Amino acid sequence: MITDIYRFNFGGNVCTVEIGMSLKGLNALRRVPVSAKDTLYVYDDNTEGLFAGDIEKITGREEESAAVRVVIDHGEEHKSWESVNRILEKAVESDFGRDCTFMGIGGGVLTDLVAFASSVYMRGSGLILVPTTLLSMVDASIGGKTGFNYHGYKNLIGTFYPAEKVCIAIETLESLPENEFNAGIAEVIKTAMLGDEELFGMLEREKKRLLGRDGELLKEIVGRCVIFKGRLVEEDLRERGKRAFLNLGHTFAHALESSVNFKGILHGEAVAWGLLKALELGAQLNITDYSYMERVKNLLLDYGFPLKYDSIKPARLISAMYGDKKKRKGNLRFILQRSIGDNLIEEGISEELLNRVLSG
Numbered sequence: 001m002i003t004d005i006y007r008f009n010f011g012g013n014v015c016t017v018e019i020g021m022s023l024k025g026l027n028a029l030r031r032v033p034v035s036a037k038d039t040l041y042v043y044d045d046n047t048e049g050l051f052a053g054d055i056e057k058i059t060g061r062e063e064e065s066a067a068v069r070v071v072i073d074h075g076e077e078h079k080s081w082e083s084v085n086r087i088l089e090k091a092v093e094s095d096f097g098r099d100c101t102f103m104g105i106g107g108g109v110l111t112d113l114v115a116f117a118s119s120v121y122m123r124g125s126g127l128i129l130v131p132t133t134l135l136s137m138v139d140a141s142i143g144g145k146t147g148f149n150y151h152g153y154k155n156l157i158g159t160f161y162p163a164e165k166v167c168i169a170i171e172t173l174e175s176l177p178e179n180e181f182n183a184g185i186a187e188v189i190k191t192a193m194l195g196d197e198e199l200f201g202m203l204e205r206e207k208k209r210l211l212g213r214d215g216e217l218l219k220e221i222v223g224r225c226v227i228f229k230g231r232l233v234e235e236d237l238r239e240r241g242k243r244a245f246l247n248l249g250h251t252f253a254h255a256l257e258s259s260v261n262f263k264g265i266l267h268g269e270a271v272a273w274g275l276l277k278a279l280e281l282g283a284q285l286n287i288t289d290y291s292y293m294e295r296v297k298n299l300l301l302d303y304g305f306p307l308k309y310d311s312i313k314p315a316r317l318i319s320a321m322y323g324d325k326k327k328r329k330g331n332l333r334f335i336l337q338r339s340i341g342d343n344l345i346e347e348g349i350s351e352e353l354l355n356r357v358l359s360g
């Protein structure tokens, strides 16, 4: 089975991304250096049951019991210091030295947490990520942003620490619940909007195959997203310029997620809503092409995203946005688009305008 291999240089750190159909087929996994106790396997309570035996065998631990493993609770509400602490404690208890490797197997919550823990353990351990949700394959595991939520603020604590290897096996998506799989499509749509028109067309044409989780199609889509994000991050690891485009829809999405205390709305669902709000804001400012906005809206609706959250008041969302801004001592910034691939950053949006967009 052919695997695709991409190499990126993220701020001087080489990151190899291998995309194949099966876990067994990934060379990057089989070549993990194994000595008696050098790898800390981190799962959440869903991914452990699904992958622990396989991953540990593939990476050379015939005896599963010999693996040093941490299992954290799944869910955005556990993207917390407590979870990071559990990972670090396990590494300390196990006498892991600086040359150890942390391997995170799971969705974006898990990979962000493990990458953060890895970045601070003895000033940086080895890091391998095995993303197992569509969202983490196309976005979270690529590009080195790590972190966890703190005092109600999304990803308030974090570092930039790219993984050495990202091992993507499309087969791991088979067990993903439908809502989680579909939520990942939001970040794929975002990538297409930011600059891959062919991908956008593919999403419009191939809905049935994509929702049917056709392996070849998924491999192509994941590959396109990895290349798009990887190239952008190569230019701007620390988000001083173009990388910020990847936040399209995210100022809105993070406000929505924090307004519901990270419960009940998936990150991808919030992103889908945020993408439309960003275009609506652009349209209000006569920046966004109306027919492009309608095209995106139709695509989001076609994939079944709930694009209305009427029970959450605009004032609540605006206060979440400003609270976040204040904490980060930055300006409230919105990524807007004129049309597909034509992106810009806007600051100084009035509260009144935001209120209008959020009331729509």
Ligand SMILES: NC(=O)c1ccc[n+]([C@@H]2O[C@H](COP(=O)([O-])OP(=O)(O)OC[C@H]3O[C@@H](n4cnc5c(N)ncnc54)[C@H](O)[C@@H]3O)[C@@H](O)[C@H]2O)c1
Pocket (backbone or CB within 6 Å): 044, 045, 046, 047, 050, 074, 075, 076, 079, 106, 107, 108, 109, 110, 112, 132, 133, 134, 135, 136, 139, 140, 141, 142, 143, 144, 145, 146, 155, 172, 173, 174, 175, 176, 177, 180, 183, 267, 268
């Ligand atoms: N670092 C970045 O650049 C970046 C980018 C985008 C998103 N993110 C972060 O990613 C997070 C969202 O990630 P997510 O959508 O993957 O959510 P998630 O990590 O919560 O995973 C979703 C759910 O699916 C389960 N799961 C994972 N893989 C599975 C599988 N193969 N089969 C069955 N169940 C499985 C998980 O246990 C969890 O319950 C957010 O915290 C977001 O901030 C980070």
